Amino acid sequence: MTDEEVLAEFRAADALLEGHFILSSGLRSPRYLQCARVLMNPARAARLADALAARIPVEIRDQLQAVVSPAMGGVIAGHEMGRALGMDAMFVERPTGSFQLRRGFALKPGQKVLLMEDVVTTGLSSREAIKAVEEAGGRVIAAAALVDRSNGKADLGVPFFPLIRIDVPTYSADSLPPELAAVPAIKPGSRANPS
Incomplete structure (x- = not known):
């Protein structure tokens, strides 16, 4: 699939949004890819x-x-990747602030894992999830994501394979360009703003 074909899938799902978005990292952006819609x-x-x-x-x-x-x-991205690779797919969640395996999910000691994301922006969530996998006994040997929007800056500590890289500028809330500051900010993601 070419980059244009991937973007066509996002457009067909009305998942490529324009406006003023607050990302889960707390950064601001004029474009947002809503992976939940495309999935x-x-x-x-x-x-x-x-x-x-x-x-x-x-x-x-x-x-x-x-x-x-x-x-x-x-x-959903992880479940689909498990299907594509023919293996089990599990998820980590944050019941008390840090990721952990729950719901009966377990990894065998040394089990080799692919960490699967929908979107990587700073890589913070990915690194936290990798730590949780390691604490559960697994070993992350690679990571993948539908979208890398880190501008090539995310270092996950393992080989990283995105389906598409989209370089969209991000800004801290106190350094917005005037045209973005003039647009009301919305938070389309699933996580509360970091404080």
């Missing part, structure tokens, strides 16, 4: 996951034993 259609989600699975080098794919994603945004 709500199972056939579209399957196409995207299959295309992303094909981008993971075979030498890594052949080692993988499970997919783990962070809740909430990564759950």
Whole structure:
């Protein structure tokens, strides 16, 4: 799948938004990709996951034993990646502020894991999820995401394979350009603003 084909999937789902958005990192952006909308259609989600699975080098794919994603945004993307790779998909969640496996999910000691995200902006959630996988006994050997919007800056500590990289400027709340500051900010994501 080319970048334009991936963007066409987002456009077809009305998932490529323009405005003033507060990202889960707290940064602000004039564009937002709403992965929940693009993933709500199972056939579209399957196409995207299959295309992303094909981008993971075979030498890594052949080692993988499970997919783990962070809740909430990564759950569907992780499930679809598990389907595409033919392996179990689990998720970590934050019942008390830090990620952990729950709901009977468990990893065998040393089990090789793909961390699957919907969108990576700063990489903070991904690194926190990787830590939770390691605390649960697993070993993250690679990460993947539908969208990398980090402008190439996210360092997850493992090989990272996004389906598409979209370089959209981000700003702190106190350094907005005037045209963005003039637009009311909305928070489309699933996590409260960091304080």
